[in-house]
Amino acid sequence: MEKVLMKGNEALAEAAIRAGCKCFFGYPITPQTELSEYLSKQMPKRGGVFLQAESEVAAINMVLGGAATGTRVMTSSSSPGISLKSEGISYIAGSDVPCLIVNVERGGPGLGSIQPSQQDYWQATKGLGHGDFRLIILAPNSVQEVVNLVVRAFDLGEKYRMPVMLLSDGLLGQMMEPVEFPEISDKQADKSSWAATGTKMEREHHIVNSLYIEANDLEEQVVKRYEKYAKIEETESDAELYLCDDAEIVVTAFGATSRIVKSAVNKARAEGIKVGMFRPITLWPFPKKQLLDATKNAKNVLSVEMNMGQMVDDVKLALDCKLPVAFFGRTGGVIPTPNEVLAEIKKLNGGVQ
Amino acid sequence: MTYEILLAGFGGQGVLFAGKLLAYCALFENKEISWLPSYGPEMRGGKCNCSVCISDEPIGSPKVMEPDLLIALNGPSFDAFVPTVKKGGKVFADSSLIDAPCTRDDIDYFMVPATQLADDNDLLKGSNIILLGKLLGETGLFSMDTVRKALEKNTPAKRAHTIDNNMRALGIGAAYECK
Numbered sequence: 001m002e003k004v005l006m007k008g009n010e011a012l013a014e015a016a017i018r019a020g021c022k023c024f025f026g027y028p029i030t031p032q033t034e035l036s037e038y039l040s041k042q043m044p045k046r047g048g049v050f051l052q053a054e055s056e057v058a059a060i061n062m063v064l065g066g067a068a069t070g071t072r073v074m075t076s077s078s079s080p081g082i083s084l085k086s087e088g089i090s091y092i093a094g095s096d097v098p099c100l101i102v103n104v105e106r107g108g109p110g111l112g113s114i115q116p117s118q119q120d121y122w123q124a125t126k127g128l129g130h131g132d133f134r135l136i137i138l139a140p141n142s143v144q145e146v147v148n149l150v151v152r153a154f155d156l157g158e159k160y161r162m163p164v165m166l167l168s169d170g171l172l173g174q175m176m177e178p179v180e181f182p183e184i185s186d187k188q189a190d191k192s193s194w195a196a197t198g199t200k201m202e203r204e205h206h207i208v209n210s211l212y213i214e215a216n217d218l219e220e221q222v223v224k225r226y227e228k229y230a231k232i233e234e235t236e237s238d239a240e241l242y243l244c245d246d247a248e249i250v251v252t253a254f255g256a257t258s259r260i261v262k263s264a265v266n267k268a269r270a271e272g273i274k275v276g277m278f279r280p281i282t283l284w285p286f287p288k289k290q291l292l293d294a295t296k297n298a299k300n301v302l303s304v305e306m307n308m309g310q311m312v313d314d315v316k317l318a319l320d321c322k323l324p325v326a327f328f329g330r331t332g333g334v335i336p337t338p339n340e341v342l343a344e345i346k347k348l349n350g351g352v353q
Numbered sequence: 354m355t356y357e358i359l360l361a362g363f364g365g366q367g368v369l370f371a372g373k374l375l376a377y378c379a380l381f382e383n384k385e386i387s388w389l390p391s392y393g394p395e396m397r398g399g400k401c402n403c404s405v406c407i408s409d410e411p412i413g414s415p416k417v418m419e420p421d422l423l424i425a426l427n428g429p430s431f432d433a434f435v436p437t438v439k440k441g442g443k444v445f446a447d448s449s450l451i452d453a454p455c456t457r458d459d460i461d462y463f464m465v466p467a468t469q470l471a472d473d474n475d476l477l478k479g480s481n482i483i484l485l486g487k488l489l490g491e492t493g494l495f496s497m498d499t500v501r502k503a504l505e506k507n508t509p510a511k512r513a514h515t516i517d518n519n520m521r522a523l524g525i526g527a528a529y530e531c532k
Contacts, residue, residue, distance in 0.1 A: 114392070171389070171415070174389065174390055175388060175389040175415050176376060176388040176389075177388075177412075177415075259413050260416075263413030263414040337418050338413065338414050339418070
């Protein structure tokens with residue numbers, strides 16, 4: 001397979017088409033523009049639908065409609081646009097239908113900035129809308145991983161009948177790296193038991209709905225959903241451990257920030273500091289067991305994020321107060337530098353000597 | 354070997370394109386690469402820069418903070434980024450547009466009157482490629498054959514005639530003897 005150079009946004013779009021996505025509904029926003037631009041050109045040529053809706057709210061409800069038919073369907077946006085979509089995301093979760101939602105994060109709150117950020121970690125993992133529900137949240141850190149995770153996102157969504165979010169950011173979206181597209185099987189889950197595809201007067205109606213008149217019925221439905229979530233937490237969490245075996249300091253980082261952290265870890269290792277990196281690939285489910293494994297020899301943990309400290313909460317919860325957890329972040333669209341992270345690592349290294 | 358390269362100038366001077374050519378050259382030679390544009394509410398004439406990392410190892414941070422090689426196409430970029438160049442690094446700058454002294458003695462300056470050379474040789478807007486030529490000439494990073502392949506990959510069919518002009522610009526840059 002030939003390697004090509006592509007921006008993260010374009011590679012994501014190409015991977016979605018190859019993964020059998022047939023409908024894209026969206027509304028433009030920086031810094032995800034290349035994604036919808038690419039799909040606007042390619043979808044009509046390759047048997048799909050590209051539709052620019054009149055608003056984010058319209059787009060996400062079109063996603064719900066498409067997903068209800070069992071079609072592979074997606075939308076993409078950036079932070080403020082995801083906030084607008086959150087009502088629809090809650091309806092999709094409440095309707096138990098699969099889809100892919102992409103957030104190419106930018107600075108916030110409000111209209112914020114158009115530069116890269118990770119300020120939507122809390123939103124993605126804990127508050128994508130009203131109600132008791134979860135999305136599987138995947139966080140790539142390279143253009144190649146963007147491609148790989150798009151395919152996984154569609155498969156997981158269908159396996160568990162739920163929406164999946166791919167959390168990218170302005171840095172990953174805009175950068176070009178060599179990428180190859182794996183052979184992607186067009187095999188999809190069997191949706192014949194629930195998809196609303198027309199009865200042809202030969203079967204009962206398949207009703208896709210998030211409204212329950214009886215509280216007990218809704219409770220039963222939500223509890224069933226949580227049993228599914230428990231299974232996902234058990235089996236689907238994923239993380240990368242980098243030089244953690246002998247690490248006395250473990251730096252946790254996800255997405256683009258992990259690239260900067262990896263550079264800082266390499267610099268610190270060159271100075272003889274025993275430091276490693278733990279990178280969650282699934283933000284929900286958060287890879288708790290893997291973090292415990294990564295920190296088995298650690299004395300200190302440092303969470304580095306492009307926000308004021310969000311994932312650090314999950315790191316602390318997973319470690320259950322067994323280790324001190326420090327935080328370093330830049331926010332608003334500012335990207336931390338490897339030297340800044342190195343300085344934080346050295347502070348902790350001084351502390352344990 | 355890892356090269357961290359920063360290209361900077363005004364939007365419209367071909368900063369991103371020159372960076373893309375380097376990235377494609379690296380792709381053809383099976384290197385690890387990242388190419389990252391600065392982006393913002395910017396437009397033609399605004400400031401623009403582009404980070405290119407080329408390595409045999411996987412790339413960590415794609416944002417170049419301390420370049421080994423800097424191409425500066427205008428004065429503000431020269432002023433902003435020369436102080437960030439790594440000790441022992443190289444600066445390639447357009448002396449037609451930059452009238453600043455070369456004060457660091459721990460880096461090499463290659464001051465090329467690229468805009469003037471482009472005008473003299475009927476290579477409109479070719480200053481980016483002339484400086485790229487000088488960079489390739491001084492560093493030997495990629496052969497001219499590889500660059501031609503990168504140009505062919507990045508030039509749409511209706512602009513195919515520009516490939517020869519760009520190759521000429523690369524040659525002029527590479528051959529220029531800095532004072």
